[in-house]
Amino acid sequence: MDYIIEMLGITKEFPGIVANNEVTLKVKKGEIHALLGENGAGKSTLMNVLFGLYQPEKGVIKIRGKEVNIFGPREANALGIGMVHQHFMLVDSFTVLQNIVLGMETVAGGLLRMEEARKKVMALSEQYGLKVDPSALVSDISVGMQQRVEILKMLYRENEILIFDEPTAVLTPQEIDELMHTMRGLAAEGKSIIFITHKLNEIKAVADRCTVLRRGKFIGVVDVASTSKETLSEMMVGRKVNLEIDLQPLTPGEPVLQVDKLFVKSRRQGQDKDVVKNVSFSVRKGEIVCIAGIDGNGQTELVHALTGLTMPDSGLLTLNGEDITRQSVRFRNTHGIAHIPEDRHKHGLVLDYTLGENLVLQGYFTPEFQNNGFLRRKKIINYADKLIDKYDIRSGQGALTPARSMSGGNQQKAIVAREIDRNPDLLVAVQPTRGLDVGAIEYIHHKLVEQRDAGKAVLLISLELDEVMNLSDRILVIYEGSIVADLNPKEITVQELGLYMAGSAPGAVGRDVQ
Amino acid sequence: MKLTDRIKNMNFSFLSSVIAIIIGLLFGLVILLISNPAQAMGGFSTILTGAFRDMRSIGRVMYFATPIILTGLSVGFAFKTGLFNIGASGQFILGAFGAVIVGIKLPQLGSVHWVVALLAAAILGGLWALLPGILKAYANVHEVISSIMMNYIGMYLVNYLVLNTVYDRLRNQSMGVAKSAVIPKMGLDKIFPRSNVNAGFFIAILAVIVIYIILNRTSFGFELKAVGYNRDASKYAGINEKRSIILSMVIAGALAGLGGGLLYLAGTGKYIEVVDILAAEGFTGISVALLGLSNPIGILFAGLFIGYITVGGDYMQLYDFAPEIIDIIVASIIYFSAFSLIVKNVIDRRRMKLGGGKVQ
Incomplete structure (x- = not known):
């Protein structure tokens, strides 16, 4: 069978790192071809090469059997290659229709002919079951619909080769199902799809074949149907991965954090409702307490109130017996709270600082790293080197690597390293494994359990049911800002937990709401 | 990053500034050729070499450079901490007024008179940047808007204050400052005879060094830059981000104000004129900061370069050029020089696309 894309022996180097080393990727017409690899394995680089960025x-690219040189997205487009980027490339203040036709406008006498474009878009939307509202502003529509707009953009340009760069990272489970359905539909129509991901379930669900990369090297290409998830994961990580965690029984000690009747009002303009309502709980030494819930049920606001990013409207927070309700972030940082934030780019890192500077983001002023107002740069670099080594953070130029240039997984590892190494009494970890590959997930899970076993209190906030069930000593379910259940993971099933999270308490098991 | 890489990066920054300067000079040459082809080459070589014809001219370069190094530092420091201080002009003139009023009203201070007058300049400049800083920190009002407004308020306020305090009716300007308020020459008048250069130039260099150290060596600078790069992450890290923003603005304002003080205490017949014109030094500071890529050391050399072009331009009057043409040429050289950031981006993108060569 003929290949529509052949990338042969591609090598791409960056300062300090070989991002692609003799990588080969061959995609057949009409197949869904998964590109699997850890964060930083070189998947995005390979696709950027294909896209002309x-x-x-070294290496040769052949499209439909003909050798080509691609110097930019425009030429890629002319060859029928389209890409849905991980971070969408849409103009927020334009409508859906305007975004789809952008750069390909039908013009008559210098005037836009949007009616024809609208008809074509609606026909495509019908044909592939991609529901969109063409006159809605992009800033007003859901992330799922924005993604459909991106797909329609490719179809409108009559692209034959569609690249999806980690398309499911931003979607809800229902939206993921829809996307999988759409992808199958597109392949059935003869489109060839490259599906970049590190989620094995999704590969098993839709992909025909799978190319695996590891640390920039080509590892192999396999037929998905006849390959087990375990084999795929081993190829990707380079060793056996075990996500099952066996929590050693441990009697929790003294409470570290106590939350009493906490209320937080919405900070959005024109709103006055409580987003955290009368929340009370405690986290003790040597236990992992998980707050489970569907996204947007007050978790973010709760965490911000705990860590001092916003002040609660009423209630009491106690850390090791000390009232911290009105204390600053700095006070909480230095008195035993560490925080792995939900959004690593917004809160976790200063992307324009180096890795080393980011690793002392909370500690730069301590005597260890500062003397009479001057930074002790040697000490900072030595400390950073120590963490890089101890926590296996991969970076091109060590402590001096710009944080921005690191892969998502290694950025997250850097944050985890920084927070754990501060030796906190309470570790607040918010979706610590979001967007990470199995190897990194396994690693971070083990680190959280190590903290617990060392007698620290861990508060985990997660949306992933598997993670919640696997890691917790106790599960608190948050729904519309209130804690609606305090559950023992050993006594409930995933299904029951799902029902609690959806706000419909089954009432059968372990129901002792605080 | 190894030391060699750092040097390489520094070289690329320097290279981009040099390329920008060359583009500016070529553009100036084109204007010369259009306006007076016969004298163009002579005029052009005067611009390039005029500043080196004698020691006096070199002194004049330093004199011209002094205030714009300070306003350049003001803008560059704000840039490095994530703020665009377009209000250097207002801060500059407030600083000038602070220096002049102290320079006239407090002659009893004796030998420290000029030092106190300069301090007053820095304080008033800093105060003038305080309000935009507070607005930015607490109400998220963009500092570009608020500091532009403050430029006009500052200009009219200083006009009003001069009229009511130290006004020289005959000349429509401020009165002269006391002798004790004039910045000493510290021997510079011996090295560069008949030029106006004075110890203010040393103060400018000192300011460059202090700002460089603050930005690159201190935990205070670490905080200010972190807030500039990412306000949310700084807050997360426990940095008082509102305080940092206000302090950044105030320090930037104090630098511009000091620049005003240094110019008006130079003892060179410079008086605050009561006219409705914003101080040009504030805007030249933006060019200086851009040409120097906001690096304090770069700003020092950028300021000297612009002083050098200005002095060279002065000598062009020997040729048959209208003074306006000279102004246009000097302005366009400065204008194009400020493109160094664009040049740098082009170089960086090239390097990125070509892969940056070998593995280290």
Whole structure:
């Protein structure tokens, strides 16, 4: 069978790192071809080469059997290659229709002919079951619909080769199902799809074949149907991965954090409702307490109130017996709270600082790193080197690597390293494994359990049911800002937990709401 | 990053500034050729070499550079901490007024008179940037808007204050400052005879060094830059981000104000004129900061370069050029020089696309 894309022996180097080393990718017409690899394995680099954003040092690209040189997205487009980027490339203040036709406008006598475009878009939307509202502003529509707009953009340009760069990272489970359905539909119509991901379930669900990369190297290409998830994960990580965690029984000690009747009002303009309502709970030494819930049920606001990013409207917070309700972030940082934030780019890192500077983001002023107002740069670099080594953070230039240039997984590892190494009494971890590959997930899970076993209190906030069930000593379910259940993970099933999270308490098991 | 890489990066920054300067000079040459082809080459070589014809001219370069190094530092420091201080002009003139009023009203201070007058300049400049800082920190009002407004308020306020305090009716300007308020020459008048250069130039260099150290070596600068790069992450890290924003603005304002003080205490017949014109030094500071890529050391050299072009331009009057043409040429050289950031981006993108060569 003929290949529609052949990338042969592609090598691409960056300062300090070989992002692609003799990588080969061959995609057949009409197949869904998964590109699997850990964060930083070189998947995005390879796709950027295919899209003309980078020029490879070595290697040949053939499209439909013909050797080509691609110097930019425009030429890629002319060859029928389209890409849905992980971060959408949409103009927020334009409508859906305007975004789809942008750059390909039908013009008559210098005037836009949007009616024809609208008809074509609606026909495509019908044909592939991609429901969109063409006159809605992009800023007003859901992330799922924005993604459908991106797909329609490719179809409108009559692209034959569709690249999806980690398309499911931002979607809800229902939206993921819809996307999978759409992808199958597109392949059935003869489109060829490259599906970049590190989620094995999704590969098993839709992909025909799978190319695996590890640390920039080509590992192999396999037929998905006849390959087990375990084999795929081993190829990707380079060793056996075990996500099952066996929590050693441990009697929790003294409470570290106590939350009493906490209320937080919405900070959005024109709103005055409580987003955290009368929440009370405690986290003790040597236990992992998980707050489970569907996104947007007050978790973010609760965490911000706990860590001092916003002040609660009423209630009492106690850390190791001390009232911290009105204390600053700095006070909480230095008195035993560490925080792995939900959004690593917004809160977790200063992307324009180096890795080393980011690793002392909370500690730069302590005597260890500062002397009479001057930073002790040697000490900072030595400390950073120590953490890089101890926590296996991969970076091109060590402590001096710009944080922005690191892969998502290694950025997250850097944050985890920084927070755990501060030796906190309470570790607040908010979706610590979001968007990470199995190897990194396994690693971070083990680190959280280590903290617990060392007698620290861990508060985990997660949306992933598996993670919640696997890691917790206790599960608190949050729904519309209130804690609606305090559950023992050993006594409930995933299904029951799901019902609690959806706000319909089954009432059968372990129902002792605080 | 190894030391060699750092040097390489520094070289690329320097290179981009040099390329921008060359583009500016070529553009100036084109204007010369259009306005007076016969004298163009002579005029052009005067611009390039005029500042080196004698020691006096070199002194004049330093004199011209002093205030714009300070306003350049003001804008560059704000840039490095994530703020665009377009209000250097207002801060500059407030600083000038602070220096002049102290320079006239407090002659009893004796030998420290000029030092106190300069301090007053820095304080008034800093105060003038305080309000935009507070608005930015607490109400998220963009500092570009608020500091532009403050430029006009500052200009009219200083006009009003001069009229009511130290007004020289005959000349429509401020009165002269006391002798004790004039910045000493510290021997510079011996090295560069008949030029106006004075110890203010040393103060400018000192300011460059202090700002460089604050930004690159201190935990205070670490905080200010962190807030500039990412306000949310700084808050998360426990940095008082509102305080940092206000302090950044105030320090930037104090630098611009000090620049005003240094110019008006130079003892060179410079008086605050009561006219409705914003101080040009504030805007030249933006060019200086851009040409120097906001690096304090770069700003020092950028300020000297612009002083050098200005002095060279002065000598062009020997040729048959209208003074306006000279102004246009000097302005366009400065204008194009400020493109160094664009040049740098082009170089960086090239390097990125070509892969940056070998693995280290």
